[in-house]
Amino acid sequence: MKADNMIELTDIVQRFGDKEVLKGITLQIKAGEIFGLLGPSGAGKTTLIKIVTGQLRPTKGSALTNGTPAVEMTGAMYRRIGMMMDIPGLYGRLNCYDNLKLYARLYDIPEKRIYEVLEKVGLSDARRCPVEKLSKGMKGRLALARAVMNEPTLLFLDEPTSGLDPAATRRIHELILEEQAKGTTVFLTTHNMTEAEKLCRHIALLYDGNVVEYGEPKEICRRYDHKRKLKIRLYDGRCLELGNDKDAAEAVGEYLKQELLETIHSTEPNLETVFMELTGKELV
């Protein structure tokens, strides 16, 4: 395992009965980066996160988390990991403070840290409010507060903004970036391409149990640049869609000379279109 890799997955295969959910995943995630695992529902994202966190033993292959086989992780190692899973796992009848107090006791964290993280996620005023009365966005922020309370070196976030309104999503994005700025490695699963482009340094597109693309979001989009189109609108009312080639460039030049060109837009591929090209399906 390379020293700068926080997570290293080699040929991970996971079967549930006859169904092969993961079909030989190989990935490296560097320390200190935000890594995004993207894929539609049922692609195997949560299964992979369970393998990396040692909750599930893979049928085949090896998963190393911080140099240790994930299934052999001990309690002390879990203390350096923060987790926000798809289901927040909060005690509904207890208030925000009591939920965090439980984990503060388990991790032997001083009480002032509870107030710090509540302040950070903007839940200070709601600290005495029972969790069952919080909105979905507030529950998400509380789950994130719990995940970062022990100042983890590795943070797993499974669909952290799924179903949240834009304001709550933006707040969670800010918190994730704050954690990364402190040197925390973030493993993020999402089916939101915009989120991945905004936050992640590297992403992997997971589809039907395979990694169909891996790299930096911009670099991946560049790879599929042949899909770029030029949309132009002429003063005579015509709207044209031109390809990304020499002929199109000449045509644009001609329209410019004739002073016919009213607007021109370049439609570069984004992760959404890349995914559609790779799989023929939308990312939902």
Added chain:
Amino acid sequence: MVMKMRNIKAVFLKQVKDIFKNKTILVQFVMFPMLVIIMENVVAMEGMPEHFFVRMFSFMYIGMAPLISMAAILAEEKEECTLKMLLMSDVKPAEYLLGTGSCVLSACMAGACVFGIVGEYEGKAFFSFLLIMAAGAAASLLVGAAIGTWSRNQMMATSLGVPVMLVFAFLPMLSMFNETIARIAKITYSEQISVLIGGLGQSGAGAENVIIILLNIAAAFGCFVLAYRRCGLG
């Protein structure tokens, strides 16, 4: 396996807070002690044995409250994924079970104290009464833990727990009226608890009573281990 007292204490304190806010569980521990106070003070019939309601309700309480509470708590924690988060936070299953179990047992023993006071047990008899109740509560706790571990959610825990609870809670009462039932009931811990409480101050606990209770505890523990191996806690 090294257990951390800090983790057990954290789970225990969390559970104490949660029980006070969970009316469904709280009512299990309050209902019978309240009922026994009311019945002992309101109902008085000629020829009725002294502290009849204390004797009758004590084995019902022991057969119901810890069993249903433990099953419901475990099943809810599994359903809401709170248990999974705890286990991923360096809490061992044994630490969780000890923390939760000791909280349920404490709540149960608080109710048992009410029974003891209403039953006017004093000195050694009071402690013997509590000891008998604690043994019964331990057996019920383990049965509840097995049901909770086996269940995927609270609904399943209720479906499994209620019939089991009815058997243990009502067999001793039914055995008073039917000899065949009495022969069957003899092998259950709740019947033995009933016998021991009935005989408090008159005769000591016989080896047979103690052995049957211990066998029941061992069987309940076996069921729990089986459920744990098959379903786990996560």
